[in-house]
Amino acid sequence: MKVLVPVKRVIDYNVKARVKADGSGVDLANVKMSMNPFDEIAVEEAIRLKEKGVADEVVVVSVGVKQAAETLRTALAMGADRAILVVAADDVHQDIEPLAVAKILKAVVDQEQPRLVIAGKQAIDNDMNATGQMLAALLGWGQAAFASKVEIDGDSAKVTREVDGGLQTISVALPAIVTADLRLNEPRYASLPNIMKAKKKPLEERTAADYGVDVAPRLEVVSTREPEGRQAGIKVGSVDELVGKLKEAGVI
């Protein structure tokens, strides 16, 4: 079974995003970029399926700027077998929307014929939480979003999902799309020898035009601003003082 994992290059989760003074977006020039944390989890899950003998090949795909090749190398160093980079933008500030990414991924799936796609639940830059579900729609496949446990069982996958009320377990027919939530696994770090080996693994480069996909945004970003800040509060010296303040504020 072949497993496809889409990975996105995003601002590192430790970096606080700064809005540009002219309101045109978030400043990404000279900012540390990394693999989207949920995608590390997705890659890890795919590699574990390979280690268990359930999967035989793990292919990683990224859509975006050329620099996303670094993100793909990270995935290869973790243990993915090969990578496809789809260049769709030349400015790091140009984000490709989930609908366009899903259309490109659909074309890749049509070519590669994986039985399973494991995406991340959400990209931590635009917080869309959409691409996996959209890809499932375009392919006419079943979906198991927000997975915290995945078991492949012949022609279906049993997936436990993190939902508002707790956990829900469903069975979804293969081929299917799974999106990874935080507690699916703890991703490994790539070892130095594996980072060296990853440099020799195949990385094909394509463009969005190769797949005939129009990546023009449907949501035009009119402006980007900082959220309203909170007024600085005070430190209280004791529990009694805290209780007094809360009474004053009328919240208890």
Next chain:
Amino acid sequence: MAVLLLGEVNHGTLNRDATAKAVHALAPLGDVTVLCAGAHARDAAADAATIAGVARVLVAEDARYGHRLAEPTAALIVSLAGDYDHIAAPSTTDAKNVMPRVAALLDAMVIPDVSRIVDAQTFERPVYAGNAIQTVRSRDAKKVMTIRTASFDAAGAGGSAPVSDATLADDPGLSSWVGDEVAASDRPELTSAGRVVSGGRGVGSKEQFAIIEALADKLGAAVGASRAAVDSGYAPNDWQVGQTGKVVAPELYVAVGISGAIQHLAGMKDSKVIVAINKDEEAPIFQIADYGLVGDLFTTVPELTGKL
């Protein structure tokens, strides 16, 4: 213009708070039709009909909608979509599962977590863990969106909208329900509670989380947690507050043993009054807290509970 709103129906019951907040947000766009789908959805539909501002309620009661599986629910919404310009749902996990699928089937880009409606095409939404607010203008013919409930007040009661049956759509039959693991609780629901007490890694164990729960019970509050507390097994997954958990905006939020990572702040910084209890006076949570208490939670929290 007409709006189709997917009502939040869980196990036959309407999540009235989430649904009413979405109604309030969407009412300026036009007549709001609420769709209630489920294996049992008639009671929920009757309840939705009483929300002020609802024009009409459609009910789709059938086993295929029983567990809110994405494929049959999306197929149903798409089959009804022709009559509406806006198709929306409150931003619950169910909606986040279903609405992007609906959008893709309609060749539209979903607009997630709308926090303000500027006009029929233009919406605000938080991005980058709430560190930026984006205004986006949709070029799609149909707008498919989810509503960030923490940003809106709930519509009131007193409505009496007509309820009718929706034509059911074929079930693509791609997935099936296996089981639920839902902990029953007498506490208020996290996203609608007026008060929330959350514990973090500092609480140290599942057993010691009882300290947090005791304070919450004294305040009549819901219980939340940081990701670290959930990952460590101190608290169940559905208590997680943050960028990738639940978003809350209660009157009072008490963060105990939580450092204040941006991902956590994304889920609670719209709370009216924030209290932080942490033994590290440098903890970033103090930068956004109205009242900060530096101290050991194992002594201060029981003392606080006792004095309330």
